[in-house]
Amino acid sequence: MGITSHDVARLAGVSQPTVSRALRDDPRVSMATREKVKRAAQALNYVPSEAGRTLSTRATRRVGVIVTDLTNPFYPHVIAPLHDELSSLGYRMMLITERSDEAVAEEKLLDQSMDGVVLATATTDSRLPAQLERRGMPYVFLNRDTGRAGDFASVVDNEGGGRLVARELVALGHRRIAGVFGAANTTTGREREMGFRLALAEAGVGLPEDRVVRGAFEYDTGYRALPVLLDAAEAPTAVFCGNDVVAIGVLNAALAAGVKVPDDLTVIGFDDLPMAAWEVFRLTTVRHDLQELSRQAARLLVRRIAKEVDPAGERLVLPTEFVPRATHAHAR
Missing domain, CATH: 3.40.50.2300 (Response regulator)
Structure with a gap:
């Protein structure tokens, strides 16, 4: 007969349920107990049965x-x-x-x-x-x-982030402002655009449709959007992008077109991915806690x-902050 979790429990001096919890690193078991159980399991060459665990708990983990x-x-x-x-x-x-x-x-x-x-x-x-x-x-x-209503979600204050960007651009004197936003069937796209538009409207600044492009949150969206925006009746002096990846596409398109950033064009992203801080980009953007976004979702x-939640739903919203770097400047 093979070694069982009961054998491990006897050697470690704990109960069998504690062995099961310790071997799956259940935080309810102290670190010292987990280490003691793992040493006992190793000494006995014990390998937990995932199938058995699933049958006994009706959970797959x-x-x-x-x-x-x-x-x-x-x-x-x-x-x-x-x-x-x-x-x-x-x-x-x-x-x-x-x-x-x-x-x-x-x-x-x-x-x-x-x-x-x-x-x-x-x-x-x-x-x-x-x-x-x-x-x-x-x-x-x-x-x-x-x-x-009713969603269980870990999200960002997208509307608030959009407002931050609009207020910064207005304070810098920009009036010919453009947006390269995310797809209309994404809440990140809709909410960032909505916050941006509302704050511009409060400042008396318009955002005409010929200075708006929507698309996937991809590099190509930004790269293809900038030539279209530059061909508008009044070319923009600033572009707010739906995320950092789109913004990098805009930066590269500006370089290809001979448009100087930020002298001729201010470019602002969203998310503050680690690459946004690279010296090659030094992208001005909107930051939120990427790691906490994931941790709170887990x-x-x-x-x-x-079943420890309100069945009516729970939406956890992380705050945003403006991160100034090298791709924004006063309007000229």
Whole structure:
């Protein structure tokens, strides 16, 4: 007969349930006890049975994370802390990548092989959240949600960030202002544009449609947008971009067109990815805590799995701050 968790429990001087919790790094077990149990398991060459654990608890301790845009540099910076936080809570993360939420095969999520799901690239028109609700699968939104009441989400104060940028540009004397915003079916795109527009309107500054471009949060969106904006009846002196990746596309297009940043054109991004601070960019942007965005999503999902949340929903919103670097200047 093989070594069991009961044998490990006897050697470590703890109960069998404590062994199970300690070996999955449950934070409810002290670090000293976890180390003692792991030493006992190692001494006995004990390997936990994941299948047995699943049958006994009806939980897999696995969480799926759906990302449909792995080419975007934003996502590695939120996936890594999400993985670490889930691990600290005793869960394994499984990354699911498809071109769209609709392309995610239902059997990957709804065959009871996971305890919950993080939706990292949701759109407002996705049918996936409703499918998960019907199957009773706990899920949370990370970064983007549906914008409707009842969401469980970890998001950023996108509208507030947009307002910060608009007020800064107005204070710098800019009046011919443009925006390269995210897609209309994303809450990040809508909310950042809305905050930006509202603050400009409060200052009496217009944002005509010929100085607005919307698209995916990608480098190409920014690179292709700038020539269009420069051809407008009145070329802008400042451009607010939906995220840092789009802003970098605008910076490169400006270099190609011989437009000097920030002398001829102010460019401002959003997110403050680590690359935004590189000397080659020194991008002025809007910062929020990328790691905490992920950590609080992980904690929220685990609480939802444990049914420790208000069924009416919970939307956790992180604050933003303006980060001045080298791509903004007074209007000339």
